[in-house]
Amino acid sequence: MPRPSTPLLSPDRIRSVALAIIDRDGLDGLSMRKLAAELGVQAASLYGHVRTKDQLLNDVASSILSSVDVSGFDVDWREGLLRCARSYRAALSSHPNIVPFLAYGPARRDESLKRLDVVHGSLVDAGWSRREATMIAAGLMYIVFGSALSSFSSGFSADPADYSGRYPHLDRAHLLPGVARELDRDSFELALAAFVRGL
Amino acid sequence: MPRPSTPLLSPDRIRSVALAIIDRDGLDGLSMRKLAAELGVQAASLYGHVRTKDQLLNDVASSILSSVDVSGFDVDWREGLLRCARSYRAALSSHPNIVPFLAYGPARRDESLKRLDVVHGSLVDAGWSRREATMIAAGLMYIVFGSALSSFSSGFSADPADYSGRYPHLDRAHLLPGVARELDRDSFELALAAFVRGL
DNA sequence: CGAATAACCGAACAGTGTTAGGTTAACTCA
DNA sequence: TGAGTTAACCTAACACTGTTCGGTTATTCG
Numbered sequence: 001m002p003r004p005s006t007p008l009l010s011p012d013r014i015r016s017v018a019l020a021i022i023d024r025d026g027l028d029g030l031s032m033r034k035l036a037a038e039l040g041v042q043a044a045s046l047y048g049h050v051r052t053k054d055q056l057l058n059d060v061a062s063s064i065l066s067s068v069d070v071s072g073f074d075v076d077w078r079e080g081l082l083r084c085a086r087s088y089r090a091a092l093s094s095h096p097n098i099v100p101f102l103a104y105g106p107a108r109r110d111e112s113l114k115r116l117d118v119v120h121g122s123l124v125d126a127g128w129s130r131r132e133a134t135m136i137a138a139g140l141m142y143i144v145f146g147s148a149l150s151s152f153s154s155g156f157s158a159d160p161a162d163y164s165g166r167y168p169h170l171d172r173a174h175l176l177p178g179v180a181r182e183l184d185r186d187s188f189e190l191a192l193a194a195f196v197r198g199l
Numbered sequence: 200m201p202r203p204s205t206p207l208l209s210p211d212r213i214r215s216v217a218l219a220i221i222d223r224d225g226l227d228g229l230s231m232r233k234l235a236a237e238l239g240v241q242a243a244s245l246y247g248h249v250r251t252k253d254q255l256l257n258d259v260a261s262s263i264l265s266s267v268d269v270s271g272f273d274v275d276w277r278e279g280l281l282r283c284a285r286s287y288r289a290a291l292s293s294h295p296n297i298v299p300f301l302a303y304g305p306a307r308r309d310e311s312l313k314r315l316d317v318v319h320g321s322l323v324d325a326g327w328s329r330r331e332a333t334m335i336a337a338g339l340m341y342i343v344f345g346s347a348l349s350s351f352s353s354g355f356s357a358d359p360a361d362y363s364g365r366y367p368h369l370d371r372a373h374l375l376p377g378v379a380r381e382l383d384r385d386s387f388e389l390a391l392a393a394f395v396r397g398l
Numbered sequence: 399c400g401a402a403t404a405a406c407c408g409a410a411c412a413g414t415g416t417t418a419g420g421t422t423a424a425c426t427c428a
Numbered sequence: 429t430g431a432g433t434t435a436a437c438c439t440a441a442c443a444c445t446g447t448t449c450g451g452t453t454a455t456t457c458g
Contacts, residue, residue, distance in 0.1 A: 031446085042406075042407055043447085044406080045405070052447080073389040100303065100354035108354065108355075121367065124368065134382065135389045141345060142342050142346045143341050143345060143390070145348060146342060146343070146344045147341045155307065161310075167316040169316045169317075172329070176333075183333065184338075190334045192393060194338070194395075195390060196394075197393075203423080203436070206436065230415085232414080240436095241437075241438060244437050247437080303447070315452090
């Protein structure tokens with residue numbers, strides 16, 4: 001196929017299909033050849049629109065982070081922290097398979113830094129020292145990313161035999177996958193509330 | 200080379216060299232061929248001692264987790280949580296490159312489950328409901344794994360130009376890598392203290 | 399109308415995890 | 429001691445991976 005009348009590819013289309021594959025097949029399930037195939041194209045063609053696979057993943061990551069909401073700091077810093085953490089987690093948990101990539105280097109993406117700048121500035125304005133502000137922001141990220149790795153409740157096996165006998169206090173752990181989503185959210189809310197209250 | 204007089208390989212030796220490579224070159228820096236080369240052997244020979252690369256990584260992970268200390272629950276549950284979290288983080292942060300792998304599925308490794316069983320049982324004995332115990336354990340893991348991903352302080356650039364101007368409140372972010380270790384530990388302690396206090 | 403550019407393709411390169419089949423040393427047992 | 433088995437390594441290959449090079453053709457601009 002030579003140059004088509006109307007272009008088959010665009011950065012937007014590539015990003016959205018890439019994210020769909022990641023959601024469906026996991027992070028390892030995304031290859032440039034598979035991505036190209038689903039776009040009706042050969043792998044080499046992607047490199048006219050995307051610099052590298054890593055860059056593509058970064059772009060996908062940024063688009064996800066753009067929904068993180070730091071408007072709560074207009075109210076007060078506690079509300080800001082809560083709202084930021086909740087929207088951050090919501091963004092991550094709607095695309096759990098990309099979280100391991102995201103967690104690698106969140107501090108170099110513009111979408112992350114813009115929001116971190118607001119958080120840090122608001123905390124300092126509220127009277128925290130710069131060092132404290134940094135630590136509070138870090139602690140918030142710990143809870144957000146820790147919970148978004150989400151491999152806690154949902155990481156358990158649904159087979160009772162994997163636990164009964166061997167782990168006396170985990171005899172109901174096989175029930176966890178069934179309530180994973182709800183339990184993960186409640187665990188996150190518990191950790192977040194305790195953290196913000198304890199500051 | 201046929202069968203050598205004294206075996207060149209053993210599961211132990213393979214694991215320890217694998218971990219050394221991961222510590223030195225990162226998780227992606229470990230390949231079966233490189234591992235074999237450093238062991239003075241061809242890649243295929245490894246498969247007489249190791250089922251798959253994934254299994255090898257799991258074994259390495261388990262050996263790291265074996266140093267997590269849950270003895271603090273003999274004192275009381277707060278002390279148990281603190282000591283468990285600290286030793287967990289210490290174990291992870293001495294091999295930061297393997298954390299992304301570890302975070303994938305901690306709930307299926309025997310070394311993890313044995314300790315989780317103690318944590319859960321101790322919390323229930325202390326009067327928490329089973330559900331609360333699960334959520335508290337999850338929250339603790341959030342902070343441990345979130346902080347061990349360690350990409351927070353150390354993930355920043357050391358070049359001032361990456362921040363000044365664009366992010367007004369992050370004008371000293373380039374100093375973070377220099378104090379990353381200390382700041383990460385303090386942030387972890389802050390989050391941990393706030394969490395345990397807030398329960 | 400001619401030239402430049404943009405969009406795609408085929409083929410290749412070096413690397414990955416893993417398997418099959420072969421070779422030889424060391425061990426086991428009569 | 430000698431035969432047979434097993435264990436430990438090897439080479440070669442398979443099907444993948446991300447990425448690059450050079451080629452072909454449709455569109456667009458001067």
